[in-house]
Amino acid sequence: MMPCLLALGDGALTLEFGDRIDAGLNAQVMATRDALAALHLIGISDVVPTWRSLTVHFDPLQLDREQLAACLMQTADAPLQESALTTRWQIPVVFGGEFGPDLGAVARTTGHSEDAVVATLCGIDLRVFLIGFLPGFPYLGELPEWLHLPRQKTPRAAVPANSLAIAGAQAAIYPWVSPGGWHLLGRTPVRLFDLADAASPALFAPGDSLRITSISAAEYHRIAAAVAAGEIAPSHWRAP
Amino acid sequence: MIEVLAAPLPASIQDLGRPGYRHLGVPLSGALDAEWLALANALTGNPPATAGLEMRLMGPRLRFGNEVTLGLAGEFSAVIDDADGTRRRAANWRSHTLNAGDVLDLGPLRSGIGYLAVHGGFDVPNVLGSRSTYARASMGGLNGRTIAAGDRLNIRHDGSETPNPLRLPHAPPLDAGPIRLIAGPQHDYFTDAAWDSFVSGEYTVTRDADRMGLRLDGPILEHNAALGADIVSDAVAPGAIQVPGDGRPIVLLADCQTVGGYPKIATVIHADVRRLGHLLPGQKLRFTVVSIDEAIAARRCAAQALATCIGGILPVASEYNLDALYGANLIDGVIDAGTAY
Numbered sequence: 001m002m003p004c005l006l007a008l009g010d011g012a013l014t015l016e017f018g019d020r021i022d023a024g025l026n027a028q029v030m031a032t033r034d035a036l037a038a039l040h041l042i043g044i045s046d047v048v049p050t051w052r053s054l055t056v057h058f059d060p061l062q063l064d065r066e067q068l069a070a071c072l073m074q075t076a077d078a079p080l081q082e083s084a085l086t087t088r089w090q091i092p093v094v095f096g097g098e099f100g101p102d103l104g105a106v107a108r109t110t111g112h113s114e115d116a117v118v119a120t121l122c123g124i125d126l127r128v129f130l131i132g133f134l135p136g137f138p139y140l141g142e143l144p145e146w147l148h149l150p151r152q153k154t155p156r157a158a159v160p161a162n163s164l165a166i167a168g169a170q171a172a173i174y175p176w177v178s179p180g181g182w183h184l185l186g187r188t189p190v191r192l193f194d195l196a197d198a199a200s201p202a203l204f205a206p207g208d209s210l211r212i213t214s215i216s217a218a219e220y221h222r223i224a225a226a227v228a229a230g231e232i233a234p235s236h237w238r239a240p
Numbered sequence: 241m242i243e244v245l246a247a248p249l250p251a252s253i254q255d256l257g258r259p260g261y262r263h264l265g266v267p268l269s270g271a272l273d274a275e276w277l278a279l280a281n282a283l284t285g286n287p288p289a290t291a292g293l294e295m296r297l298m299g300p301r302l303r304f305g306n307e308v309t310l311g312l313a314g315e316f317s318a319v320i321d322d323a324d325g326t327r328r329r330a331a332n333w334r335s336h337t338l339n340a341g342d343v344l345d346l347g348p349l350r351s352g353i354g355y356l357a358v359h360g361g362f363d364v365p366n367v368l369g370s371r372s373t374y375a376r377a378s379m380g381g382l383n384g385r386t387i388a389a390g391d392r393l394n395i396r397h398d399g400s401e402t403p404n405p406l407r408l409p410h411a412p413p414l415d416a417g418p419i420r421l422i423a424g425p426q427h428d429y430f431t432d433a434a435w436d437s438f439v440s441g442e443y444t445v446t447r448d449a450d451r452m453g454l455r456l457d458g459p460i461l462e463h464n465a466a467l468g469a470d471i472v473s474d475a476v477a478p479g480a481i482q483v484p485g486d487g488r489p490i491v492l493l494a495d496c497q498t499v500g501g502y503p504k505i506a507t508v509i510h511a512d513v514r515r516l517g518h519l520l521p522g523q524k525l526r527f528t529v530v531s532i533d534e535a536i537a538a539r540r541c542a543a544q545a546l547a548t549c550i551g552g553i554l555p556v557a558s559e560y561n562l563d564a565l566y567g568a569n570l571i572d573g574v575i576d577a578g579t580a581y
Contacts, residue, residue: 006425007422007423007424007425007507007532008424008425008475008476008477008480008504008507009422009477009479009480009507009508009509009510009535010422010507010509010510010532010535010536010539011477011510011539012475012477014425014474014475016425016474019471019472020472021472045259045260046259046260046261046262046263046268047263048262048263048475048498048499049263050472050473050474050475050499051472051473051474052472052474053474053475055474055475055477057259057262057268057475057477060536060539061536061539061540061543065532065536130473130499131263131264131265132262132265132473132475132497132498132499133265133473133497133498133499133500134265134376134377134497135261135264135265135266135267135374135377135379136264136265137265139473175377176376176377178376193264193265193377195367195368195379198367198368201261201264201266201368202264202265205264206263
């Protein structure tokens, strides 16, 4: 599929690389984002990379729409390169019980044990494909095919903050209380979005990767208290 | 300082929003109608991006701890109870200077939303470049939330002189025509019949209406069976109209999430997104399709119209002096008193 330009109103253009969840597409999105940033165009307010597209929010009275369109098509085949800015994280999660009320159902539906579900999630490198939906909310992927489940028919009115959830090929962690239709497997004591760090309030950035480690409820409470007391810096969660 | 005596409906501090953080999932936020916020600010001598109070349906009741000059943009039915016990109506589209002990009851709003600006602006922290409230993530505004009875709103004193009372000669009209839009990034996810009924049908705003968006009732929009009602999430923007599997469109507004997984049939043009913020549950609306060039021309036109409107702001002649002059029979028939308010 050739990249194509889509109008998101008169104030945004979306360069679409494909319509699938695909690490290759996402790498091209990131390369284009970096190449576009290097052009230093005036009149752009936001550049939003997703799994498979790059959206530029701009003011057409400041930046000519045709000029931006040409720049986007030009940068669409920017060479892929490993961004120097990506970080590897190690994130503790307590699974099941009140922290992950859907773990049992996910295990039953997929025909695996709860332990197998947990071991699988802790055994793969999850890539941060995009941050969106809510401040600091990471879309993570990709899950092995046997864990792909459709979203719940009736979304929960309030998913607890810091819940680890899965749906389809994706996993995510909710930084805020929110309605949500994903399957809740566990909860992390790590703070994913912190305004005290104004330079980079979101812990994760697109392109980062993370490993999940399973912790006990007691450890969860101990770490959560330390996080609340400001005793743990975000850099603590970088993988060694 | 202003004390909130009662806040029956959500009212929040907003400026022009928080651009530059959407890649981190932080919504744009900001005033639903940035033009009216700019007018409220202009009436108080503030720059257009100064944070003001945005109210929907009904304004709060406020008591003033010291002298404050404020501007009202919107169709309020506001009343001032002076500290000395007199009651007077507070006219819209002008500034008022209130004194310590005065109480302002902004009352019901006929314009859907309205803005109150105070000279100097509200003294709340700048969070990621904006003072706008984004309540879902407890961000910005007053402690990250809408105002409530008992709150105290401090005002920034930038040292500039209190302006003389100002007024707009006419309330700025809200266009009553169909809402203009352009075809959306996933308009091909819908059947031709769905597109036809979307652009020719009449929709009603439901009770699901807030700063995130408006859910509409009207012709059900059928998705193309081959493509379905889900997409791999991509970016959305205020004005985008997404249609989930039930076929009922949702128009996104300032606090909308940054990405979404429903197909977007159309996007309301920038110049008309502000009109959406004024719509109330039960109100009807229709859409009409325009080209991108028309949308950009409308944006330019709206910017010019706002500048003209601000340029037309006039000083308010003092009522007391006018009364004195009328009493002395000096200017009878010379000045149309009706334009003095």
